[in-house]
Amino acid sequence: MQQILDLTINFVKNTLADAEAGHDWFHIERVYKTAKHINSTEQADELIVALAALLHDIADSKFNGGDEEIGPQKAGDFLASIGLEPKIIEEVKLIIKNLSFKASFGEISYFSKELDVVQDADRLDAIGAIGIARAFTYGGFKNRVLYNPEIKPNLQMNKEQYKNTTSPTINHFYEKLLLLKDLMKTETGKAMAEQRHQFMVTYLEQFYSEWEGKK
Numbered sequence: 001m002q003q004i005l006d007l008t009i010n011f012v013k014n015t016l017a018d019a020e021a022g023h024d025w026f027h028i029e030r031v032y033k034t035a036k037h038i039n040s041t042e043q044a045d046e047l048i049v050a051l052a053a054l055l056h057d058i059a060d061s062k063f064n065g066g067d068e069e070i071g072p073q074k075a076g077d078f079l080a081s082i083g084l085e086p087k088i089i090e091e092v093k094l095i096i097k098n099l100s101f102k103a104s105f106g107e108i109s110y111f112s113k114e115l116d117v118v119q120d121a122d123r124l125d126a127i128g129a130i131g132i133a134r135a136f137t138y139g140g141f142k143n144r145v146l147y148n149p150e151i152k153p154n155l156q157m158n159k160e161q162y163k164n165t166t167s168p169t170i171n172h173f174y175e176k177l178l179l180l181k182d183l184m185k186t187e188t189g190k191a192m193a194e195q196r197h198q199f200m201v202t203y204l205e206q207f208y209s210e211w212e213g214k215k
């Protein structure tokens with residue numbers, strides 16, 4: 001198993017060498033570690049959890065003209081190239097396909113404990129101190145303003161609007177980040193999300209206070 005993981009780590013590091021800071025190898029490494037931590041109590045299939053965590057952002061649709069099939073395809077091709085059995089490859093591809101927040105706008109037809117573990121780990125990296133850093137990095141990458149009091153968050157976005165939004169980065173907290181806590185699936189994930197959520201709430205209070213020239 002370790003040899004498969006080493007080959008996969010190597011492949012992911014090389015593929016993400018030029019990735020933007022929010023989706024780089026270190027994001028993958030954090031998700032991988034968090035998934036292993038969560039799985040120490042969940043006890044889903046260790047190899048599938050590890051491979052899905054490592055390969056989940058190998059080709060993000062946001063950076064590939066919106067094509068959501070490229071990621072799972074690329075991951076599957078790699079796993080086939082190192083001789084992994086088709087059954088495991090199919091599982092990993094399904095997890096990657098169903099992982100993203102965007103996927104949850106659609107009809108969800110695949111459920112597994114492995115998906116729950118990796119999805120919780122990925123969502124945890126979108127909240128808390130690191131989540132805040134990633135949101136502003138992404139906002140900067142897209143040339144968004146930090147905050148504009150006149151542009152209210154859109155809490156009823158459909159998938160297309162979510163994909164094409166140009167709203168200020170602070171709005172992303174209300175449109176996604178503050179919603180993640182209640183979408184967590186595993187007990188370990190829920191407890192970790194609670195703490196990180198609270199940190200974001202405190203952060204927002206401080207942000208508005210500074211915005212008004214107070215504190």
Ligand code: ADP
Nearest residue numbers: 022100101102125126131134135138139169172
């Ligand atoms: P998912 O794959 O679950 O849909 P994304 O790839 O959209 O998640 O998000 C990855 C990272 O980029 C997260 O940290 C997320 O908060 C950030 N991000 C995505 N969309 C925005 C946005 N509109 N503004 C700020 N950050 C964003």
Ligand code: NI
Nearest residue numbers: 027056057122
């Ligand atoms: Ni991710």
